[in-house]
Amino acid sequence: MLETFSFLEMISAFIVLFAVIDIIGSIPIIISLKQKGKDVNATKATLISFALLIGFFYGGDLMLKLFNVDIGSFAVAGAVVIFLMSLEMILDIEIFKNQGPIKSATLVPLVFPLVAGAGAFTTLLSLRAQYQSINIIIALILNMGWVYFVIRMTDKVEKVLGTGGIYLVRKFFGIILLAISVKLFATNIKMLLGGM
Numbered sequence: 470m471l472e473t474f475s476f477l478e479m480i481s482a483f484i485v486l487f488a489v490i491d492i493i494g495s496i497p498i499i500i501s502l503k504q505k506g507k508d509v510n511a512t513k514a515t516l517i518s519f520a521l522l523i524g525f526f527y528g529g530d531l532m533l534k535l536f537n538v539d540i541g542s543f544a545v546a547g548a549v550v551i552f553l554m555s556l557e558m559i560l561d562i563e564i565f566k567n568q569g570p571i572k573s574a575t576l577v578p579l580v581f582p583l584v585a586g587a588g589a590f591t592t593l594l595s596l597r598a599q600y601q602s603i604n605i606i607i608a609l610i611l612n613m614g615w616v617y618f619v620i621r622m623t624d625k626v627e628k629v630l631g632t633g634g635i636y637l638v639r640k641f642f643g644i645i646l647l648a649i650s651v652k653l654f655a656t657n658i659k660m661l662l663g664g665m
Contacts, residue, residue: 482608488642507574511620518584547595548654558643
């Protein structure tokens with residue numbers, strides 16, 4: 470089956486990934502890492518994140534089959550993860566704690582879990598249940614371009630937006646993410662219940 474490009478699908482996927490990756494919300498973390506003298510390499514972070522995300526996008530299905538899980542069920546689980554992420558953004562609470570053992574700043578926390586984290590992985594596979602792959606990949610490439618730009622220009626972006634601006638952007642996308650998670654849950658739960 471030939472995949473068709475849809476501008477609306479691509480924009481929709483871009484917004485979902487933009488909200489989930491939330492690189493604007495990560496600006497204070499990136500600045501803090503730089504102040505601590507940790508090396509933050511924008512090119513390396515973007516390329517590794519892209520490789521991980523695209524790998525999971527294509528290999529995720531195989532992993533699901535290994536565990537005998539269909540994409541609809543994964544999308545419902547993904548909707549719950551996105552829902553919790555949106556609550557973090559809206560209510561300023563920490564649900565997902567980063568307590569991993571790796572200490573390198575470019576890889577952890579920048580690549581994982583900030584850019585290519587569980588939320589982004591889940592979202593990519595959840596989007597596959599709704600959109601054509603070509604539209605998701607273009608949306609992902611555009612997001613990676615944005616991630617690279619923000620990491621490179623962290624100090625300037627913070628000056629332009631200000632602390633209040635970053636806070637407002639985070640809240641706005643938290644609400645968008647909440648609505649997306651509800652839609653994703655409702656669509657896929659109907660499909661799962663219908664197939665019973």
